[in-house]
Amino acid sequence: MFEVFKHCPRCAAVLVDRDIADDGGARTRRACPDDACGFVQWQNPTPAVGALVEHEGQIVLARGAGWPDGYFALVTGYLEKNEDPKAGVAREVKEEIGLEVVESHLIGNYIFERKNEIMLCYHAVARGEIRLSAEIAEVRHYAPHELRPWPRATGFAVADWMKSRGLRVEFIDRPPLGVASTMPVAKGS
Ligand SMILES: [Zn+2]
Numbered sequence: 001m002f003e004v005f006k007h008c009p010r011c012a013a014v015l016v017d018r019d020i021a022d023d024g025g026a027r028t029r030r031a032c033p034d035d036a037c038g039f040v041q042w043q044n045p046t047p048a049v050g051a052l053v054e055h056e057g058q059i060v061l062a063r064g065a066g067w068p069d070g071y072f073a074l075v076t077g078y079l080e081k082n083e084d085p086k087a088g089v090a091r092e093v094k095e096e097i098g099l100e101v102v103e104s105h106l107i108g109n110y111i112f113e114r115k116n117e118i119m120l121c122y123h124a125v126a127r128g129e130i131r132l133s134a135e136i137a138e139v140r141h142y143a144p145h146e147l148r149p150w151p152r153a154t155g156f157a158v159a160d161w162m163k164s165r166g167l168r169v170e171f172i173d174r175p176p177l178g179v180a181s182t183m184p185v186a187k188g189s
Helices: 087-095 153-162
Strands: 018-021 027-031 046-055 058-064 073-078 100-112 117-127 135-143
Touching: 046 087, 046 100, 058 087, 058 153, 073 087, 087 100, 087 117, 087 135, 100 153, 117 153
Parallel strands: 046 117
Antiparallel strands: 018 027, 046 058, 046 073, 058 135, 100 117
């Protein structure tokens, strides 16, 4: 989740909403009231990587620790400082499910609005024995045609990859993770 600062991370003044001039015209931003400091919280999206892992001819999806049953997704993670996205994909796949990425290709880049992230999504061919980190509850292997993406962020990457293989895409909507548990439960009248 992206951070919203209350205090300036440079000088600790309380941030205020100010009109900040930019090439596209002035916009209201959270910014430091001290012009000499000049900090502006731009809230640029944070890049993260997502790996659609191919292993022994099937796609491996992972259920994160603490996720509800039935929620399987790409292996994802944040980039380290100065890390190339392809290297980040290989590192995350190794760390989270223990496989060695031998080949990876960009599928595309997708906005994930809820977390203000840009998902850089790769098809990653991997080898080895699956070994789960503590962050992953379980993995499942799927034939490519069995994939049912959700219509958000990494789901669009799955859909685009399926289309590139000539597969028919059927989206299945589910409450977004992190929202499901706070959604009101419908009660019968
Ligand atoms: Zn400041």
